[in-house]
Amino acid sequence: MATAGTVLGTAAPASATSSGTEPDLDDGVAATPERVAARVAQAYRRETTRAGGNWQAQISVAGSGGTPVVAVADEPDQRLEAYSVNKIAVATAVLDKVDRGLLSLDQRLEVTAGIVVPGGDGIFSLDNAYPSSVTLGHALAALLTVSDDTAVRLCGLVCPAAELNAILVAKGFPNTQVEPVANPNRFFLGTSTPRETHELLRAHVAGTLLSPSSTAFLLDLLRSPIAFTDGVRRTMSSQERARVATKAGWFGTARHEAGVIFDSAGTAVLTYALFADGQAGADDFGATHPAVQARARLGRIMMDATARLAGSGRRHQPSPRLPSNGG
Numbered sequence: 001m002a003t004a005g006t007v008l009g010t011a012a013p014a015s016a017t018s019s020g021t022e023p024d025l026d027d028g029v030a031a032t033p034e035r036v037a038a039r040v041a042q043a044y045r046r047e048t049t050r051a052g053g054n055w056q057a058q059i060s061v062a063g064s065g066g067t068p069v070v071a072v073a074d075e076p077d078q079r080l081e082a083y084s085v086n087k088i089a090v091a092t093a094v095l096d097k098v099d100r101g102l103l104s105l106d107q108r109l110e111v112t113a114g115i116v117v118p119g120g121d122g123i124f125s126l127d128n129a130y131p132s133s134v135t136l137g138h139a140l141a142a143l144l145t146v147s148d149d150t151a152v153r154l155c156g157l158v159c160p161a162a163e164l165n166a167i168l169v170a171k172g173f174p175n176t177q178v179e180p181v182a183n184p185n186r187f188f189l190g191t192s193t194p195r196e197t198h199e200l201l202r203a204h205v206a207g208t209l210l211s212p213s214s215t216a217f218l219l220d221l222l223r224s225p226i227a228f229t230d231g232v233r234r235t236m237s238s239q240e241r242a243r244v245a246t247k248a249g250w251f252g253t254a255r256h257e258a259g260v261i262f263d264s265a266g267t268a269v270l271t272y273a274l275f276a277d278g279q280a281g282a283d284d285f286g287a288t289h290p291a292v293q294a295r296a297r298l299g300r301i302m303m304d305a306t307a308r309l310a311g312s313g314r315r316h317q318p319s320p321r322l323p324s325n326g327g
Contacts, residue, residue: 031308033063037071040270043301044072051294053253053279056080058198059272059302066312068202068271076195079175080275083249084121084147085197085256086189088222089176091140092200093167094159095214098136105137105217109154122148137217144221144247147228153186161187171209173200189249197258197273201245205260205268207314216316219245222259223318230287231257232272232299240303242318253282255291261302266318267311270302 040059048055058076060068082089097103113130122142139155142148159167161180164187168176176197178190192200203209204218221227222245225238231248233241246259254277261270276291287293 031305033061033069033309036270036305036309037061037069039305040071040298040302043298043305044074047294047298048074048276051276051279051290053291054277056194056275057273058194059270059274060198060202061306062267062269062309062312064312071270074194076198076273077193079191079193081190081251081254082176082192082197082275083189083251083254083256085247085249085258085273085275086176086178086192087143087147087152087249088197088200088218088247088258089168089173089192090152090155090159090164090178090189091144091218091221092171092204092209093164094136094140094155095210095218096167096171097159099211099214103136103158105140106135107158108133108135109139109157111150111154115150115153115157117149117153120149122146122150124148124150140217141221144218145224145226147248152189156185156187160184171203176200194273194275198271201258201260201271201273202268205271205313205316219260219316220319222247223262225321228257231292231295232259232302234287234296235300236303242321244299244303250285253277253279255279255289255295257295261306262316263306263309263311265311266315267313268316269306269309269311272302274298 044059056075056078057072059072060070063069098105111124111130111132111134116124116130119125123146136158139151143151143155161178161184165177173196176192179188181187204215207215223242225241228246228248229241232246233244243262244259246257249256256275258273260268263269274295279290281289
């Protein structure tokens, strides 16, 4: 990857002004990938400093000829607990089995009272109506939109931990691994690195990990209106939010988020993997957490900075979303 400016944390990006303000992209000069990357890099430094705590990240901007320009590489190879960001990896492994004809999205999974995570995030712990059953497609939708914890266990029924990890290694992600437990069909969500999470998303956008139908299914879920909106997508219009595929993860003091910003034509212009922990307000899992606020401000800047850039590679348009009043 090409790199804009200097390594973050050692000096200001090459495009930054001497006053420390963000590079102006509205001065009539073309918004090149390098200038956009420099603006994002400076905003990342400012927002992470303001939020405090520990940060590790990888952010790139689509460059000419398809070569990404690195805006931020902040300890990108540090292996970390990824928490729910790794639900993207879980879905990748399950969909790989769908592509190989070993599973189908319409097959039914039994939802017993014993498999429901008590008080877990999502919807399965709320309806108090078990046993029941859902399709695998329904489980994956709950996994990637409302980040349902029981959906992780449902995926484990059809893709055990050892098999899941082997699929990810075979696809080139040895650090993105779930953590097995005694029950082979259960696991903790495990680890990744900012670079591997970033590359996992780029590979999905490039269409090199899954079939076209499975790729569209996964990205459509991550771009849906009910996907995570407290972070990068918070201060965006509904149309802008539809241009962002994102997945957040939170546990303990960690507040992570990773995703892709697409241009209006549906091609990727920016990919981000943001891992944060140790900020004040460890018991705050809402939009007021310092790290989540930092991602919201950074998200607005990333969207605005890439507004005049054209993406590269495959186009991924989301499914139409039309408001309904029932009936």
